[in-house]
Amino acid sequence: MYKITRREFLRRAGIVGVVTCVAGEEFLGLMEAQAAVQPTLSVASGGSPEILVKKAIDGLGGIKKFVKPGNIIVIKPNLAWARRPEQAANTNPEVISALIRLCKQAGAKRITVLDHSCDSTEAAFAVNGVRDAVKAGARLVAADKKFMFRDIKIPKGKVLKADQCAKEILDADVFINVPIAKVHGSTTITASMKNMMGTNFDRQAWHQLDLEQCIADYSTAVKPDLIVLDAIRILLTRGPKGPGQMKDVGQIIAGTDPVAIDAYATKLLGKDPKQVSHIKYAAALGVGQIDLKKVTLRKA
Amino acid sequence: MTQMRTIRRISQIAFFGFFLFLILRTVYPLKGGLPVDLFARLDPLVAGATMLASRSFIRPMMLSLVIIGMTLVLGRVFCGWICPMGTTLDASDKVFFRAKRRRNEPRFLSFKYYVLVALAVSALFSMQAVYLLDPLSLLNRTVVLVFVAPIQIIPRALYHLAYTWSGNGLFMWLSDHMSAWPSVAGPQFYFRQAFIVMAVFVGIVSLNSLSRRFWCRNLCPLGALLGLLSFVPVLKRVVGDCNDCTRCATDCKMAAIPENPRLTRTTECIECFNCVSVCNRQAVGFRFGVPQSAIRNPQSAISLSRRRLLQGAGVGLAVAAVAAIDPGRKIAVAAPVRLSSPFLIRPPGSVPEDEFVDQCTRCGACMKVCPTNGLQPAIHEAGLEGFWTPILVPRIGCCTQECNACGEVCPTDAIAPFKIADKPRIFIGTAVIDRSQCIAWNADKKCLVCDEYCSYKAIVWKVQDGAKRPFVDEKVCTGCGICETACPIQPVAAIRVYSLGDKRTP
Numbered sequence: 094m095y096k097i098t099r100r101e102f103l104r105r106a107g108i109v110g111v112v113t114c115v116a117g118e119e120f121l122g123l124m125e126a127q128a129a130v131q132p133t134l135s136v137a138s139g140g141s142p143e144i145l146v147k148k149a150i151d152g153l154g155g156i157k158k159f160v161k162p163g164n165i166i167v168i169k170p171n172l173a174w175a176r177r178p179e180q181a182a183n184t185n186p187e188v189i190s191a192l193i194r195l196c197k198q199a200g201a202k203r204i205t206v207l208d209h210s211c212d213s214t215e216a217a218f219a220v221n222g223v224r225d226a227v228k229a230g231a232r233l234v235a236a237d238k239k240f241m242f243r244d245i246k247i248p249k250g251k252v253l254k255a256d257q258c259a260k261e262i263l264d265a266d267v268f269i270n271v272p273i274a275k276v277h278g279s280t281t282i283t284a285s286m287k288n289m290m291g292t293n294f295d296r297q298a299w300h301q302l303d304l305e306q307c308i309a310d311y312s313t314a315v316k317p318d319l320i321v322l323d324a325i326r327i328l329l330t331r332g333p334k335g336p337g338q339m340k341d342v343g344q345i346i347a348g349t350d351p352v353a354i355d356a357y358a359t360k361l362l363g364k365d366p367k368q369v370s371h372i373k374y375a376a377a378l379g380v381g382q383i384d385l386k387k388v389t390l391r392k393a
Numbered sequence: 394m395t396q397m398r399t400i401r402r403i404s405q406i407a408f409f410g411f412f413l414f415l416i417l418r419t420v421y422p423l424k425g426g427l428p429v430d431l432f433a434r435l436d437p438l439v440a441g442a443t444m445l446a447s448r449s450f451i452r453p454m455m456l457s458l459v460i461i462g463m464t465l466v467l468g469r470v471f472c473g474w475i476c477p478m479g480t481t482l483d484a485s486d487k488v489f490f491r492a493k494r495r496r497n498e499p500r501f502l503s504f505k506y507y508v509l510v511a512l513a514v515s516a517l518f519s520m521q522a523v524y525l526l527d528p529l530s531l532l533n534r535t536v537v538l539v540f541v542a543p544i545q546i547i548p549r550a551l552y553h554l555a556y557t558w559s560g561n562g563l564f565m566w567l568s569d570h571m572s573a574w575p576s577v578a579g580p581q582f583y584f585r586q587a588f589i590v591m592a593v594f595v596g597i598v599s600l601n602s603l604s605r606r607f608w609c610r611n612l613c614p615l616g617a618l619l620g621l622l623s624f625v626p627v628l629k630r631v632v633g634d635c636n637d638c639t640r641c642a643t644d645c646k647m648a649a650i651p652e653n654p655r656l657t658r659t660t661e662c663i664e665c666f667n668c669v670s671v672c673n674r675q676a677v678g679f680r681f682g683v684p685q686s687a688i689r690n691p692q693s694a695i696s697l698s699r700r701r702l703l704q705g706a707g708v709g710l711a712v713a714a715v716a717a718i719d720p721g722r723k724i725a726v727a728a729p730v731r732l733s734s735p736f737l738i739r740p741p742g743s744v745p746e747d748e749f750v751d752q753c754t755r756c757g758a759c760m761k762v763c764p765t766n767g768l769q770p771a772i773h774e775a776g777l778e779g780f781w782t783p784i785l786v787p788r789i790g791c792c793t794q795e796c797n798a799c800g801e802v803c804p805t806d807a808i809a810p811f812k813i814a815d816k817p818r819i820f821i822g823t824a825v826i827d828r829s830q831c832i833a834w835n836a837d838k839k840c841l842v843c844d845e846y847c848s849y850k851a852i853v854w855k856v857q858d859g860a861k862r863p864f865v866d867e868k869v870c871t872g873c874g875i876c877e878t879a880c881p882i883q884p885v886a887a888i889r890v891y892s893l894g895d896k897r898t899p
Contacts, residue, residue: 175793175794175795175848211845211846211879212793212846212875213579213580213764213765213790213793214578214579215421215422215575215578215579215764216421216764216765216793216794216795216796219421219422219795220795232569233572234572235572235578238553240553240556240557241556277845278841278844278845278854279839279840279841279842279844279845297881300838300840300842300881301832301838301881304839305839331850333845334845334846334847334848335850336850337850
């Protein structure tokens with residue numbers, strides 16, 4: 094029989110426990126870091142917007158992984174412009190309604206579609222199809238009034254140290270960013286991180302500081318829980334408002350890494366992610382993975 | 394017969410409510426069905442003056458024949474039963490001036506006819522000044538600029554409250570429903586000149602302290618026109634067993650009953666049926682009969698002095714003459730730009746400038762409906778003749794591409810209807826970049842906001858001195874002003890819309 098005193102047992106158990114915890118932490122940390130450094134993008138092609146959205150999110154584990162019953166959801170599409178859906182300047186309204194239906198199936202308590210448009214809200218909402226899209230079961234909020242925003246701090250920001258974000262997004266259980274892939278006259282491309290500008294009230298200031306650095310800084314503080322990139326029809330020239338040359342790519346891409354999503358969008362638009370300043374800056378700030386070779390692309 | 398007074402009051406309230414309803418419905422995006430400019434189009438004074446001054450036929454204003462026809466048969470029932478200005482004055486009587494004892498003499502009844510002559514002569518010489526004194530244009534303008542815009546503050550404050558407390562289910566429901574109201578969801582409207590418009594309105598209502606319906610009796614040119622048409626109406630006031638108590642004459646709102654209360658000044662009577670209700674012998678009634686000239690008795694007539702009529706004509710002539718020498722009318726030699734201002738930017742679909750200032754009644758409908766609040770009353774930009782006509786002020790709001798609401802609501806087609814699809818070919822001006830202010834030019838900043846917002850892709854980029862610089866392509870730029878609205882340079886934008894390049898219709 095192996096004899097051991099109580100004290101000795103407790104001492105050895107304590108050492109084993111501490112070592113396990115520390116090592117386990119390290120191991121889990123490595124796993125997380127691995128996930129951050131090796132994010133997953135789920136790319137769905139072939140099918141209607143409804144099918145594409147479901148396939149893309151299923152590739153990440155399904156909507157139930159993100160939305161729990163009783164959750165309050167905020168969906169932030171690109172509703173910036175008074176352009177019709179076929180002009181590829183705003184998020185496809187069928188993508189928005191598909192997402193609303195998915196969230197409802199997962200048991201969401203309340204779904205809000207929110208944006209701060211660039212064109213006047215009335216003009217934008219009258220033509221971009223969102224009013225029909227929200228009939229699938231969401232409330233529509235134009236965050237175009239100052240009292241709808243709350244101050245936030247951006248500690249990791251290089252030029253933007255503090256700003257404002259829409260209260261409903263800060264208070265939501267799940268925040269889903271639904272951008273559309275387009276080229277952009279000022280920032281080369283616009284996808285997930287540029288779409289975040291619609292969660293902010295005073296955007297003018299960003300243009301006067303350093304637009305691309307501000308976009309990257311803001312993304313260190315406001316992070317969507319899920320990003321669904323609309324690449325069904327993308328805008329190749331004269332973005333972000335067009336009218337310009339468009340391309341029917343027919344894809345929806347889902348992910349949680351804004352930099353990876355933007356890098357993928359940049360590739361679809363025929364450009365190099367490392368040449369896009371705000372993506373480069375964001376990668377440097379640790380927002381996500383810019384190198385698509387280090388991204389797991391799950392096709393559906 | 395005594396219930397007619399009650400029915401008349403109900404009619405006044407109903408039409409007044411309808412008038413307000415139409416104004417509230419004048420909002421983007423326009424719902425079809427009911428034309429929101431209905432009241433303006435029924436106005437024969439506006440029809441006559443605008444067509445005369447602009448020398449053009451304005452089809453939508455033909456609706457005024459309905460009122461002309463009605464007046465020929467029934468007399469000035471428009472004034473008594475329909476006119477929202479009349480209703481406003483009757484209501485303010487009850488509210489503000491009830492206790493005041495006022496005179497009821499027919500002293501200045503003829504004055505409005507002189508006003509009418511002055512306005513007619515002025516219109517004949519192409520200076521349309523009817524907008525100042527036509528009651529429907531005036532009231533519409535006042536409601537839009539002075540009442541609706543400030544009252545907007547209240548629902549917006551309520552929405553703020555409801556939204557802030559929307560953790561509570563009731564407030565969330567409330568804020569969600571309120572956010573669908575255009576007065577809450579749209580921008581807070583701001584209007585120039587609102588104070589002066591308010592002063593005019595308050596002035597007119599205050600005149601009621603002198604006598605009831607002072608405006609209607611003595612000043613209103615529309616009343617004068619309808620009065621002339623009521624010379625021999627089919628509907629007549631008849632008096633039976635009268636004992637000369639003159640209660641009806643004292644009570645008459647329009648001083649239409651002369652010393653002999655059996656007679657009626659048909660050009661003044663608005664068929665309000667007050668005299669019917671007030672007579673304690675029930676001797677007064679209204680009956681249809683063969684139209685006969687009531688002027689057999691001099692007491693039934695208004696005496697119009699020939700001298701005063703000529704004086705009125707003289708005033709009209711003088712107004713037109715002085716307006717004609719205003720430099721705002723002058724066109725610059727080398728380019729079709731008015732000397733009144735380089736920022737005279739008209740709404741898309743506007744008729745050429747000379748007709749525009751004659752056809753526009755300054756009703757304010759286009760200013761009310763413009764979704765960005767960009768249409769504002771001109772102060773000096775359109776010269777004297779263009780006072781208070783709508784111009785686009787891009788710093789306040791641009792001309793949205795997907796909108797043609799102003800052309801849909803203009804009663805006189807001063808802004809003629811146009812198609813949204815034609816917008817890229819309707820040029821109302823041209824944007825010009827001030828390179829000394831533009832930070833992409835003078836500070837090498839990567840701004841590009843004007844290009845981002847431009848709906849027509851009229852901004853082009855060329856590299857000069859090592860950086861991308863914006864240029865305006867005049868062939869494409871329609872002058873919509875969205876670049877000026879969005880430009881981050883304050884208070885004056887680095888890119889501004891000038892009236893050069895104004896080719897208003899496609």
